[in-house]
Amino acid sequence: MRPSVRRVRLLVVDDHPVVRSGIVGMLSGERNIQMVGQAADGAEAISMTTELVPDVVLMDLRMPGVDGVEATRWISSRPGAPRVVVLTTYDTDGDILRAVEAGAIGYLLKDSPREDIRAAVLSAAAGRSVLSPTVSTRLLGVARGVGGGIVGSCRQGETPVTLSPRERQVLQAASHGLSNSRIGAELYITEATVKTHLLRAYSKLGVDSRTAAVTEALRRGLLELD
Known part of the structure; x- marks a missing residue:
């Protein structure tokens, strides 16, 4: 069966x-x-x-x-x-x-x-x-400023956020809907490492989900939807 x-x-x-x-x-x-x-x-x-x-x-x-x-x-x-x-x-x-x-x-x-x-x-x-x-x-479009340029890292009075290169890579891949295992395979890292990078990005961005992280990273000019 x-x-x-x-x-x-x-x-x-x-x-x-x-x-x-x-x-x-x-x-x-x-x-x-x-x-x-x-x-x-x-x-x-x-x-x-x-x-x-x-x-x-x-x-x-x-x-x-x-x-x-x-x-x-x-x-x-x-x-x-x-x-x-x-x-x-x-x-x-x-x-x-x-x-x-x-x-x-x-x-x-x-x-x-x-x-x-x-x-x-x-x-x-x-x-x-x-x-x-x-x-x-x-x-x-929300993430773009006047004239189509990506907006700066923060609003007035907002604490700037810096993602590591690997955190940005992982979050960029997550924005395409890839699973943790697929992201790991594409970046040649383990699935556990992918989870770690995502959690660190969530913490820095003050969110608790992939979609919210992508939205916030876009708004701050840290990612682009390609």
Whole structure:
């Protein structure tokens, strides 16, 4: 007998029943994804996350009551938290940054192809950040100053951050969605060393996730999305 493949437990959160049903229907037949629940708002998402223990939460952003940002912040702050991927129609700088700062590991738009959404769920479950091309472009725009030049190392009154060359290499690779083992193979270092460099970069940047680290490093001019 073939060994069973562990399926990613997925919770879908959206306040529009038709949209929610569409997402569930689109992903329910995937061999590597197990649909464990649906939530209609952020408060229900928080409750169901505790009850159902999903691996990934596909989170709408703007919802009545507890919105996607607040729900993401609560979910991401808990020990052993599932990964949150925002799936929304909004791609403004403020929406993206709020979601990333709340702890979202990914940010996709609802017009993304089915295969991209599927891949995002699986990548998030593996701890890899996921950004749609449009969102990547927006983040790069946030990091650019007037005339297209990369902004300086800090805002007024902000402590400058210096990443070591290896920390920048590892974080640059992480920005492309590579796993720790893949980064290690490309840089000829061990996976444990990759984790060490990432944790040091997180500490310096004052963040606790890959997506937030990439966003903050971009804003400070320490990385570029290439």
